[in-house]
Amino acid sequence: MVRYIEELQLAGKRVFIRVDFNVPLDDAQQVTDDTRIREALPTIRAVLKAGGKPLLASHLGRPKGVDPKLSLMPIAKRLSELLGKEHEVLMADDCIGEGVGKQAKDLKPGQVLLLENLRFHKQEEANDEAFARQLASNADVFCNDAFGTAHRAHASTAGMVPFMKEKCAGMLIRKELEQLGKVIKGAEKPFVVVLGGSKVSDKIKVIENLLPKCQTMLIGGAMAYTFLKAMDLEVGKSRVEADKLALATKLLETSKRLGVEIVLPVDHVCGTSPDDKSQAIDVNERAIPKDLMGLDIGGKTRAMYTQYIRDARTVLWNGPMGLFEVPKFAEGTRVVAIAMANNTSAQTVVGGGDSAAAVNDFGLSAKMTHVSTGGGASLEFLEGKELPGLKALE
Numbered sequence: 001m002v003r004y005i006e007e008l009q010l011a012g013k014r015v016f017i018r019v020d021f022n023v024p025l026d027d028a029q030q031v032t033d034d035t036r037i038r039e040a041l042p043t044i045r046a047v048l049k050a051g052g053k054p055l056l057a058s059h060l061g062r063p064k065g066v067d068p069k070l071s072l073m074p075i076a077k078r079l080s081e082l083l084g085k086e087h088e089v090l091m092a093d094d095c096i097g098e099g100v101g102k103q104a105k106d107l108k109p110g111q112v113l114l115l116e117n118l119r120f121h122k123q124e125e126a127n128d129e130a131f132a133r134q135l136a137s138n139a140d141v142f143c144n145d146a147f148g149t150a151h152r153a154h155a156s157t158a159g160m161v162p163f164m165k166e167k168c169a170g171m172l173i174r175k176e177l178e179q180l181g182k183v184i185k186g187a188e189k190p191f192v193v194v195l196g197g198s199k200v201s202d203k204i205k206v207i208e209n210l211l212p213k214c215q216t217m218l219i220g221g222a223m224a225y226t227f228l229k230a231m232d233l234e235v236g237k238s239r240v241e242a243d244k245l246a247l248a249t250k251l252l253e254t255s256k257r258l259g260v261e262i263v264l265p266v267d268h269v270c271g272t273s274p275d276d277k278s279q280a281i282d283v284n285e286r287a288i289p290k291d292l293m294g295l296d297i298g299g300k301t302r303a304m305y306t307q308y309i310r311d312a313r314t315v316l317w318n319g320p321m322g323l324f325e326v327p328k329f330a331e332g333t334r335v336v337a338i339a340m341a342n343n344t345s346a347q348t349v350v351g352g353g354d355s356a357a358a359v360n361d362f363g364l365s366a367k368m369t370h371v372s373t374g375g376g377a378s379l380e381f382l383e384g385k386e387l388p389g390l391k392a393l394e
Contacts, residue, residue, distance in 0.1 A: 002393045003168045005043055005143050010052030014104055016139035017043060017170060018156050018389075020146035020373060021058035021075045029069070031078045035360060036148070039373050041082060043145045043170035044112065048087060053107040055139055057095055057156050058146065059119040066120045076114045083112065092116055096134040104138040124155050132159035145170025148352070148374040150389030151381075157389040167393050172373065177390075179370035180381050183349050188313040189215060194305070194336055196221030197319030197354065200244045205383035206318065207251055216261045216312075218305050220297045220321030220332055224265050227252065228286065236270070236288035263308065267298030269322065269329060280328040296322025297332035305332075309339040309346075318351035318379065324358050333358050341367035352378040 019040040024032045031037070040056075047054045056079075061070040073091055080089040088111045092100045095115035107113055118124040123131035132155040136142070142164035144150065149157050150173070161167050169177075183191075191214040195203050200223045211217065219227060225238035230248035255262045267285060270292040271278030281292060288294055297305070309315055317340060321332030333355075340348040341364045348368045350359050353375030365371050372378040380387060 010050040020148035136163035153388035158392040192312040194317040198222040237293040269296035296329040
């Protein structure tokens with residue numbers, strides 16, 4: 001059993017909260033999307049309200065040693081704005097060492113200490129025991145609220161836990177487990193799964209795990225062309241995983257045996273190449289001319305997918321329907337997001353990563369039941385895998 005932050009007595013205790021503040025920054029070192037910071041606020045506020053002293057730790061990017069461009073200083077500034085004047089956010093110049101130890105010890109009620117980027121130390125990702133002990137030495141309680149890194153066995157997500165007196169999960173992880181768990185274990189029918197993205201290989205385990213649980217699976221993105229090719233259809237220059245054709249055939253056969261409908265695009269928006277200069281060309285049939293590549297689902301497919309989503313009681317979506325970063329190939333992804341937002345009677349769950357980014361870009365996050373903060377973590381959870389960051393809390 002995992003204990004949650006609300007179950008612990010925190011007054012006077014230093015609480016190490018592993019958060020996921022891996023947020024995008026622009027060239028001026030300003031936070032451009034603060035979703036992950038906002039999602040951590042309920043847990044931080046709960047600790048402060050209970051009289052605890054929060055020490056926040058996160059990674060940012062993939063630094064090779066200390067990199068000032070990947071400092072958490074801009075995040076400290078944004079966090080301070082979000083928490084308001086009644087709470088002072090202090091910024092440490094490292095995540096371990098004597099200076100950090102003193103700051104943690106001297107922390108006053110109402111103050112928050114944000115540690116510097118964990119990945120400035122290579123020992124973080126190596127799950128080094130000595131580094132994990134140093135992280136643990138500055139706090140009394142460990143709280144993991146970083147769902148986005150729960151699939152990683154790093155020093156701050158798993159390695160330091162045995163050296164802590166008390167351990168628990170935060171409110172964001174609780175929300176993620178409840179919402180994603182409901183989809184896996186008790187989805188109301190009709191249950192529609194929408195899968196996109198570039199590779200079938202990235203989604204094999206998700207497909208295998210969800211096929212017996214859903215009634216319909218709508219496939220888009222480049223992965224659709226591997227399935228279409230497996231059905232002996234011409235897909236032109238579209239991206240195809242040649243080594244996964246047999247697997248795609250097997251998955252189509254499995255779906256028939258289970259009585260689950262795998263729905264594939266019936267038309268496409270194509271280009272001669274994926275770059276922005278490529279002209280968008282509508283192809284109004286399943287077969288794609290040899291000189292073109294599929295880069296989005298077409299109008300008929302959008303209408304069909306919208307109808308399935310409209311009739312569903314549960315919708316889970318992971319992966320864009322096309323090259324949504326390029327506006328002319330974004331319509332399929334946008335239409336799926338709108339269809340989910342409009343189905344107010346369904347549980348609508350967006351499984352992190354590019355899908356979450358798209359929903360945020362379209363301004364539709366608030367209309368979904370749940371938008372996961374974990375890309376890889378939500379994918380592995382949906383595959384049925386055990387996540388090291390959660391296992392450590394048991």
